[in-house]
Amino acid sequence: MSFLERVDQGIRRSVVFRSLFRQPYPNDERSRAYAVMNNVFLHIHPVRVRQHAVKFAYTFCLGGLSFFLFLVLTVTGVYLMFFYVPSATQAYTDILQIQSSVAFGLLTRNIHRWAAHLMVFFVFLHMMRVFYHGAYKPPREFNWVVGVVLLFLTIMLSFTGYLLPWDQIAYWAITIGTNMAGYAPLFNTPSKFILLGGLEVGQNTLLRFYVLHIVVFPLVAAIFMAVHFWRIRKDGGISGPL
Amino acid sequence: MGNWQVEPLSRPQALTKEAIRALRHGQADGMSRRRMLRTSLGAGIGLWLLELVGGTISFLWPNLAGGFGGKVTLGDIKAVAASPAVIGANFNTGAPAYFQDAQSYVVLIDPTRYEFVPGDSPEGDGAATNVRTLWQRCTHLGCKPNFCPKNYWFECPCHGSRYDRLGIKVEQLGPAPRSLDRFASVVDGKGVLTLDTSKITLGPLPIALGQPGLIPPKSPTGCI
Numbered sequence: 001m002s003f004l005e006r007v008d009q010g011i012r013r014s015v016v017f018r019s020l021f022r023q024p025y026p027n028d029e030r031s032r033a034y035a036v037m038n039n040v041f042l043h044i045h046p047v048r049v050r051q052h053a054v055k056f057a058y059t060f061c062l063g064g065l066s067f068f069l070f071l072v073l074t075v076t077g078v079y080l081m082f083f084y085v086p087s088a089t090q091a092y093t094d095i096l097q098i099q100s101s102v103a104f105g106l107l108t109r110n111i112h113r114w115a116a117h118l119m120v121f122f123v124f125l126h127m128m129r130v131f132y133h134g135a136y137k138p139p140r141e142f143n144w145v146v147g148v149v150l151l152f153l154t155i156m157l158s159f160t161g162y163l164l165p166w167d168q169i170a171y172w173a174i175t176i177g178t179n180m181a182g183y184a185p186l187f188n189t190p191s192k193f194i195l196l197g198g199l200e201v202g203q204n205t206l207l208r209f210y211v212l213h214i215v216v217f218p219l220v221a222a223i224f225m226a227v228h229f230w231r232i233r234k235d236g237g238i239s240g241p242l
Numbered sequence: 243m244g245n246w247q248v249e250p251l252s253r254p255q256a257l258t259k260e261a262i263r264a265l266r267h268g269q270a271d272g273m274s275r276r277r278m279l280r281t282s283l284g285a286g287i288g289l290w291l292l293e294l295v296g297g298t299i300s301f302l303w304p305n306l307a308g309g310f311g312g313k314v315t316l317g318d319i320k321a322v323a324a325s326p327a328v329i330g331a332n333f334n335t336g337a338p339a340y341f342q343d344a345q346s347y348v349v350l351i352d353p354t355r356y357e358f359v360p361g362d363s364p365e366g367d368g369a370a371t372n373v374r375t376l377w378q379r380c381t382h383l384g385c386k387p388n389f390c391p392k393n394y395w396f397e398c399p400c401h402g403s404r405y406d407r408l409g410i411k412v413e414q415l416g417p418a419p420r421s422l423d424r425f426a427s428v429v430d431g432k433g434v435l436t437l438d439t440s441k442i443t444l445g446p447l448p449i450a451l452g453q454p455g456l457i458p459p460k461s462p463t464g465c466i
Contacts, residue, residue, distance in 0.1 A: 197304045199311045204304055 044226065046233040053238040062126035066154075067225065069119040073157075074218065076112040084164070086210035088203040091166035116158055123154045135239035143231040146224055153221040160213035166206060174201050174209070310439050314344040318433045319358050322348050322373075331391035336407055338376070338389050338396075344437050346425060347376040347389070347396075349407055358429040366424025366443045375425045375437050376409040381445060382418040390466075393459035396422070397466045404464070406457040411448035421445030 001009075011017055026035040036042045052058060083102055084094045098105040127147065130136055136144035163174045178201070182192040197204025232238065255261055273281075306312040316322055323333035327347060331337035336353035340346070350356070351372050361370040368374035378386045385400035395412075396405040403416025411421040426441035449456040 193304065194299065194302055197302075198306060198309075208302075 044229045044233070046237050048237075050237055050240065052240055059129060059238065060125070062122055062129050066119055066122045066126055069115045069122060070221070070225070072115045073112060073119065076108050076115065077214065077218075079108050080112060081214065086164065086206050088166065088206055091164065091206060095165045095167075116161060120154055120158050123151055127151060133239060140231075140235045140239060143228060143235060146228045146231060150221060150224050150228060153217055153224065157213060157217045157221065160209040160217065163201075163206060163209045164213065171201055174205065178205075306440070309343060310345050312440060313436055313438050314341070314346075315434065315436045316341055316344065316346075316348065317435065319356065319435075322358075322435060327389040328391050331389065331394075336394060337391065338407065340378075340389075344375075344425075344439055345378045346437055346439070347378060347409070347422075348435065349374050349376065349409075351408065358433045358435055360429050360431050360433065363427045363429075364441070366426050366441075368424075368427065371427065371429045371435075373427065373429065373435060374408055375427045375435075376422040377425060377439075377442060379423065380418055381411070381420045381422065382416070387422070388465070390464045393461045393464045394457070395459055395464060397464050399466060402466060406459075408457065409445060410456050411445065412456060413448040413450040415451075418448070420447055 022038060023031055023034050026032040033047045036045060036047045080098065083098045083105070085091065095109070098109055100106075102108075130144070130147070159174075159177060163170045178192050178196055181195055182188050184191060193199070195205075195208070196202070197208050308314065319333075322339045325339045325341060326333055327338045327340035333339050333350065334353055334356045336350060338347040338349040341348065351368050351374055355372055357372060359370065359372045363369075363371050363373075363375075366375055380387050380398040380400065380403055382398065382401055382403050385398050387396035387398040387403065387405060389395075389407075390397050394407045396407070396409065398404075398416060398418065401417050403418035404412040405418075405422055406412065409422035409424070411418050422445050424443045424445065426438040426443070428436050428438075430436070451458065
């Protein structure tokens with residue numbers, strides 16, 4: 001046994017290595033199933049996927065792409081947070097600073113912006129795909145409802161993010177959007193008041209929308225996504241052709 | 243006949259070992275202990291959630307004190323005169339002062355009397371206190387009419403509504419349906435003016451040029 005082989009064996013037999021990798025390298029069907037089942041990230045996914053489900057033209061991977069865009073938005077959003085202050089006097093200049101004097105700032109902001117637009121678009125297409133395949137029918141009716149909640153959360157994430165550049169288009173879009181809340185039945189005036197944090201769009205509104213955009217909605221969406229993915233498996237995987 | 247005469251279901255019995263065992267395995271009469279604990283736990287969690295929602299709403303409820311939507315103290319006549327709407331158009335000539343925080347124009351009713359008279363003006367017309375506090379919002383679509391130092395009128399840059407220096411809408415000029423709205427105001431014993439921007443009185447109907455109640459322009463041409 002050469003020196004390298006001995007080092008390799010030493011690592012593989014160590015307590016730390018064996019506590020990290022409980023199974024041997026997955027090279028047959030049984031150990032592959034174990035690898036998926038025993039991993040906290042993978043276990044949400046089904047161990048086995050039906051052949052029709054991996055056909056690209058059946059799903060166009062729209063749900064997966066929506067989730068991928070959510071991850072992209074989370075990462076680029078965290079990057080942008082380092083340079084953005086949700087203050088009425090500073091927010092707009094911060095956006096300009098990100099674009100002009102931060103390395104890769106313009107790229108990061110544009111990725112965030114395009115991914116946001118695309119996520120709304122892909123979530124919509126995903127809903128269309130599910131509808132045309134009749135994949136909302138029992139036993140998947142509960143997951144359809146979870147999906148509707150996720151659609152609402154996606155739109156709210158997009159809406160709250162729209163105010164943050166604090167330019168004219170943002171200001172007036174949010175003025176119109178919150179005026180719509182003022183026409184809701186029963187709780188119109190209080191809900192508009194609490195959403196704006198005042199009588200009109202101002203510093204309080206910017207801070208409120210910022211907190212909703214970066215903490216509340218992503219967290220709630222992540223929880224619903226976990227339920228959404230887990231339900232797919234519990235309802236028997238991706239729906240087959242009718 | 244009341245049901246106090248009904249015989250009890252079971253007679254009290256001595257707690258022998260057998261009796262306890264029988265009780266433990268038998269169906270509980272009425273609500274079981276497990277059921278009672280579960281129900282009270284559920285009710286407790288429900289109550290807690292209710293409190294949480296109520297507390298969150300009241301935590302997030304905006305406090306408008308000291309800003310627009312609440313009471314704003316502007317100061318005495320010297321402090322107000324130090325904040326003119328247009329530099330060069332002096333407060334004591336009847337030109338308005340302007341306060342962005344209160345979104346408000348402040349104007350003397352009678353500029354020959356350079357004073358705020360202590361008193362209350364709940365309708366905001368200021369007859370008793372010699373000072374009127376106008377909301378900066380054009381009654382047409384909400385733009386801010388600017389004060390024109392040439393003709394001493396307010397002129398809206400959006401659609402050309404004209405108001406005199408006391409906020410009365412000029413009938414023929416511009417689409418606004420009524421005069422500028424007014425805030426309730428109070429002048430205390432020291433002459434300090436305080437607005438209540440949560441109390442708005444709608445402005446009166448427009449008055450035609452040449453009729454009493456409308457101050458004619460100082461010059462034939464304005465700023466817009």
